[in-house]
Amino acid sequence: MEPEAAKDKDSFRNYTSGPLLDRVFATYKLMHTWQTVDFVRRKHAQFGGFSYKRMTVMEAVDMLDGLVDESDPDVDFPNSFHAFQTAEGIRKAHPDKDWFHLVGLLHDLGKVLALAGEPQWAVVGDTFPVGCRPQASVVFRDCTFQDNPDLQDPLYSTELGMYQPHCGLENVLMSWGHDEYMYRMMKFNKFALPPEAFYIIRFHSFYPWHKFGDYQQLCNEQDLAMLPWVQEFKYGHSHGRAWGRGSGGFTGQYGHGHGHAWGGRLGGFMAAIPVLQQVRPLHQELQPARRGRAEALLPRAR
Numbered sequence: 001m002e003p004e005a006a007k008d009k010d011s012f013r014n015y016t017s018g019p020l021l022d023r024v025f026a027t028y029k030l031m032h033t034w035q036t037v038d039f040v041r042r043k044h045a046q047f048g049g050f051s052y053k054r055m056t057v058m059e060a061v062d063m064l065d066g067l068v069d070e071s072d073p074d075v076d077f078p079n080s081f082h083a084f085q086t087a088e089g090i091r092k093a094h095p096d097k098d099w100f101h102l103v104g105l106l107h108d109l110g111k112v113l114a115l116a117g118e119p120q121w122a123v124v125g126d127t128f129p130v131g132c133r134p135q136a137s138v139v140f141r142d143c144t145f146q147d148n149p150d151l152q153d154p155l156y157s158t159e160l161g162m163y164q165p166h167c168g169l170e171n172v173l174m175s176w177g178h179d180e181y182m183y184r185m186m187k188f189n190k191f192a193l194p195p196e197a198f199y200i201i202r203f204h205s206f207y208p209w210h211k212f213g214d215y216q217q218l219c220n221e222q223d224l225a226m227l228p229w230v231q232e233f234k235y236g237h238s239h240g241r242a243w244g245r246g247s248g249g250f251t252g253q254y255g256h257g258h259g260h261a262w263g264g265r266l267g268g269f270m271a272a273i274p275v276l277q278q279v280r281p282l283h284q285e286l287q288p289a290r291r292g293r294a295e296a297l298l299p300r301a302r
């Protein structure tokens with residue numbers, strides 16, 4: 001591991017100091033001003049037809065060579081590297097779950113939207129439900145929402161806002177970005193992956209929920225069952241990050257080789273894709289210790 005890349009995992013996600021803070025704050029300020037119920041509905045309509053461009057998964061990964069995520073205080077290199085880091089981090093933690101490794105590669109591919117002319121504040125960053133009051137753990141919550149018109153609307157500015165209690169996150173309108181877009185793109189193209197894979201991709205940026213336990217009033221049983229998977233994903237995700245990418249490009253079983261030559265095991269992914277059409281062990285049990293974390297988030301009303 002490169003010394004500069006061997007960043008202590010606990011020092012990630014620092015939103016109070018650091019060299020990239022101004023850029024990160026500016027991105028969230030725009031996001032928290034302009035992401036409204038109306039905006040999200042318009043984006044669903046705009047991108048719901050999937051008519052923009054046809055490309056393969058690996059072409060999308062390649063495209064992300066051209067994208068540095070301006071919401072991320074930890075990443076000042078192209079997102080394509082991050083795809084391999086994450087796949088590799090998950091492979092280490094779950095060597096037997098090829099579909100999970102693939103989720104690592106795929107999870108951020110929706111960021112191609114930023115290369116199709118969308119502003120970063122409508123693509124990247126942590127997500128939050130629109131149509132209700134932002135909860136305390138939303139990044140920069142206290143200093144970025146004051147110009148958001150929805151918060152002047154009584155329907156949208158209570159804790160439940162426009163939702164029914166425990167309606168389930170699948171019925172919640174999340175701020176628009178790469179997670180929801182990629183989820184819908186995978187549905188549209190009928191990716192042969194288990195429901196856990198779709199769910200993880202759809203909600204991986206919803207830190208206020210999966211990391212901080214906010215928004216429990218919107219969750220149903222399905223969300224609680226899926227939560228350990230999202231948390232397990234984030235575990236592999238941050239372990240991949242902790243490795244960094246080294247000076248010659250990210251290396252690992254699934255990594256880039258030097259420069260742009262692909263590493264030796266790229267074929268592993270390609271071979272994995274047809275295999276994923278076959279029977280998949282769904283709803284695998286996680287270790288009780290991890291389930292315990294999820295149970296702590298059970299809705300108190302039940």
Ligand SMILES: O[C@H]1[C@H](O)[C@@H](O)[C@H](O)[C@@H](O)[C@H]1O
Pocket residue numbers: 069071072073108124125126127204205206207
């Ligand atoms: O800045 C990052 C980045 O945009 C990630 O792709 C997203 O998943 C995270 O939630 C966010 O913190």
Ligand SMILES: [Fe+2]
Pocket residue numbers: 107108178204205
């Ligand atoms: Fe992401």
